[in-house]
Amino acid sequence: MMMQSRRMVLQGLVASSVVIGFDLVDREWVTAANATSRSIQIPGLDGVLYIDDATRRAVADDFGHIIHRQPLAVLQPGSVEDIVRLIRFARQYRIRVAARGQGHSCYGQSQVEAGVVIDLSSLNQIHAIGSDRVEVDAGVLWSQLLRATLPQGLTPPVLTDYLELSIGGTLSVGGIGGASHRYGVQVDNVLSLQVVTGEGKLETCSRYQNRELFQAVLAGLGQCAIIVRATIRLIPAATQVRVFQLFYDNLTNFTYDQTLLISDRRFQYVEGQIVPRDGGGWRYLLEAASFYTPPALPNERLLLIGLNYIRGQELIEDKSYFDFLNRLAPTVEFLKSIGVWSYPHPWINLFIPGTAVVNYIDQLVATLTPADTGQSPVLLYPVNTSKFKLPLFRVPREPIAFLLAILRTAVPPDAATVRRLVADNRRLFESNRDLGGYRYPVDAIPFSRSDWRQHFQPFWGRFVSAKRRFDPHQILTPGQGIF
Ligand SMILES: Cc1cc2nc3c(=O)[nH]c(=O)nc-3n(C[C@H](O)[C@H](O)[C@H](O)COP(=O)(O)OP(=O)(O)OC[C@H]3O[C@@H](n4cnc5c(N)ncnc54)[C@H](O)[C@@H]3O)c2cc1C
Structure with missing residues (x-):
């Protein structure tokens, strides 16, 4: 089954823990040292898939330090395509996946037992700042974004009290702050998103395009898709x-x-x-x-x-x-x-x-x-x-x-x-x-x-159908315990 050239598989991976495949029987990632004929080859990546203990232990924790679930591997994507590749692979072999921004949630929300954590901190580019909007990667921190927009006299309308949170992380929960009484939460100030669904499809969505997906992702606790890019409204900033x-x-x-x-x-x-x-x-x-x-x-x-x-x-x-x-x-x-x-x-x-x-x-x-x-x-x-x-x-x-x-x-x-x-x-x-x-x-x-069902009423039915449509194999973000 090892069909792809070794050079391609190694591309972008760290030599000390080079993952070349996944063992379907033992449900573990394999390196050249322990690969067998039953290993399925992983797709070539622009980034790095880590399987060493220290990296996996680091993401088996969060700001709460209460829940600890150890993944089999941690992907630091080198590109959006890496996330597409990883999710398609994970969907095919029923490997669960959790996105991690900064791991500042408190109860295991960004963790996954025996799955793969996608560490979004390596996707951290600010792509374009316009007169009323900014387009950013999901791993960008709000402090980083603000430092980039203020020299242009612009600011996001709502900021959280702590700025070292990732954009993907707060958009998947809401993002509330002292300006919310005027502008809603951070998700209310998103113009469009690029996401990778649980089927491994890269989609663009907004109020006007793929609206069901847009509404299922914003404050959607990572259940239907992983946010990879967001276009966020900007307003003039005071000094x-x-x-x-x-x-x-x-x-x-x-x-x-x-x-x-x-x-x-x-x-x-x-x-x-x-x-x-x-x-x-x-x-x-x-x-x-x-x-x-x-x-x-x-x-x-x-x-x-x-x-x-x-x-x-x-x-x-x-x-x-x-x-x-x-x-x-x-x-x-x-x-x-x-x-x-x-x-x-x-x-x-x-x-x-x-x-x-x-x-x-x-x-x-x-x-x-x-x-x-x-x-x-x-x-x-x-x-x-x-x-x-x-x-x-x-x-x-x-x-x-x-x-x-x-x-x-x-x-x-x-x-x-x-x-x-x-x-x-x-x-x-x-x-x-x-x-x-x-x-x-x-x-x-x-x-x-049943708490979650009650929490999302009267939108529970819509949430369930969005989950079925966008993450039919239920691989995304199990740490929330919703589905
Ligand atoms: C000191 C401190 C102050 C805070 N202040 C505020 C505040 O003022 N207002 C407020 O609203 N919140 C606040 N929070 C809470 C914070 O917004 C959430 O914990 C948020 O989820 C943290 O972002 P993160 O990047 O660390 O996300 P993580 O904890 O890494 O992830 C949170 C959840 O989102 C999912 N996720 C992460 N990235 C993505 C992505 N790209 N796509 C899809 N799903 C994703 C994860 O799987 C997980 O389920 C604060 C937290 C701390 C620790």
Whole structure:
């Protein structure tokens, strides 16, 4: 069966772990050293297929450090064609495949046991920046994209709080941030996509072309296709940002003011946090930002008028637009330097219906302790759900929903703490679900197939038919546990 010339197979592969075939009986990749007559030859690649332990172990982990599933191999594609070739091969021999952006999800979403991980970080070119759009590879990071568009005075409308996430990774989940109350999530700002389906077909899709595929891929958790390129909307960027931090003791006042701000749109960015109060308990921090380009200046009096924050405690500072968006970078560097960044992260991210948020959060903070968060942030901010246009991005059926993100670090970083926090995530998920709330699925919540069915209602039927059509052999992204 070894029909292709050895030179072609070796092309682009690393000599120390040269994979030349796949053993159908043992279900393992083979090198020249252990190839047998029953080995099926793999297609020639422009990139590298790794089978060494260190590379496979690295992708059997993620930012959560809770789930570990080891693949048989890791593809670093040298081209889009490599992904087409690999998926066609995998489809034929029923090998499961997972795309990995930066592995920043928390519960094994980008992992695959005994399959192949496609590490998109090697596809990282910015192809073209126009006056209102940019065309990029899926492995590009948002920080990289922003550094390229800002010199042209342009920015993506919505950015996540942390910019070292891949474009493919956030477009497969949604991509929410402080500007979402104006522009929806990142998937709402995608003009078109190039994807490789589970059948190994390279397709272009948009609202006007292959719409079913477009809607099944954006926030589609990698189930129907792998995103390889995206064309993303750009808008004019301001150069400066005035950042306001306003403190509240009263939850009702806090959520009322946040809701006011996203309704009257006086700020470009609105988020908020539940923060520890000196002496115990919790209080609330409203974070809002006004973007501007001198000589124009923000009018502080008008921006703060009618708000009920605690006077005298407000913090106001100016930053460059890039430094504001990249504001987590110094904290992340610090956490890495003290080793805490590599602790387990049993995060929970929920969308709570606006009408239920005060009761829900009141009950949460009555029992929440710093041991439950590991001193990590707890985000709470509202969004206008009418801005979300993609069916698979699931939010409550109310005009306002609040994102609650308990960005837990497990301290101490042991299995018992992780178990306790993951069980707590499940409890919090269920009580929110019973109120009409949803989960934002980047986090660590045990989820059954029937949970997923309920999550995607009333679009579950459409999602199932898209899966049947675009990934009929169900090889893509099993780590989500949906199909
Ligand atoms: C510090 C930090 C801050 C964060 N802040 C925010 C925030 O402000 N807003 C927000 O919305 N999210 C935020 N997140 C969550 C983040 O958006 C998701 O975890 C996202 O999936 C991470 O991108 P990634 O490139 O690491 O994806 P991965 O974790 O590698 O992948 C996530 C999922 O997408 C699939 N996937 C990856 N690439 C592709 C592709 N090209 N095509 C198809 N499927 C693919 C994977 O198989 C997996 O199922 C944050 C995460 C961290 C760690």
